[in-house]
Amino acid sequence: MTIIEEQSTVSTADITKVFAETTRTHGRLLVSANGRHFVSDTRPAVGGPGEAIQAGELLLSALASCGLGLIQAHASSRGIDLGEVRIASAFRRHADDPTRYDYIRLTVTFEGRISEGIADDCIKHFTDNCPIYNTLRRGGPISIEQEKR
Numbered sequence: 024m025t026i027i028e029e030q031s032t033v034s035t036a037d038i039t040k041v042f043a044e045t046t047r048t049h050g051r052l053l054v055s056a057n058g059r060h061f062v063s064d065t066r067p068a069v070g071g072p073g074e075a076i077q078a079g080e081l082l083l084s085a086l087a088s089c090g091l092g093l094i095q096a097h098a099s100s101r102g103i104d105l106g107e108v109r110i111a112s113a114f115r116r117h118a119d120d121p122t123r124y125d126y127i128r129l130t131v132t133f134e135g136r137i138s139e140g141i142a143d144d145c146i147k148h149f150t151d152n153c154p155i156y157n158t159l160r161r162g163g164p165i166s167i168e169q170e171k172r
Contacts, residue, residue, distance in 0.1 A: 087129070
């Protein structure tokens with residue numbers, strides 16, 4: 024099993040671990056997070072079935088859900104009813120280097136009755152506090168090690 028985890032001085036209570044393993048279907052993965060499980064597929068371009076959510080889509084999903092959760096909590100703590108908020112997230116794979124994205128783009132949509140100032144404040148709260156967004160933005164540390172079982 025390969026583990027990707029940066030060694031640090033944080034307590035073990037601050038560490039989240041997700042496990043993924045292959046299945047008998049080539050390119051189909053079983054992912055487990057805190058006792059919850061889901062299926063992910065690799066892209067058809069690399070031989071996967073491409074039927075279930077794929078890794079890049081999981082990354083975009085993580086950004087969008089972290090963003091919406093932080094935006095909603097921030098507004099709620101200030102007694103603001105935002106109504107429906109939406110985040111559209113997208114990336115484009117780099118044409119010459121498929122190991123990179125040209126961009127990752129997020130578009131936050133608020134109901135028309137929400138002022139630009141409130142919307143900006145909510146987005147700033149998201150960008151100031153989301154570890155996923157900030158790790159991607161800064162190019163945070165990552166390591167990989169190998170172990171045998």
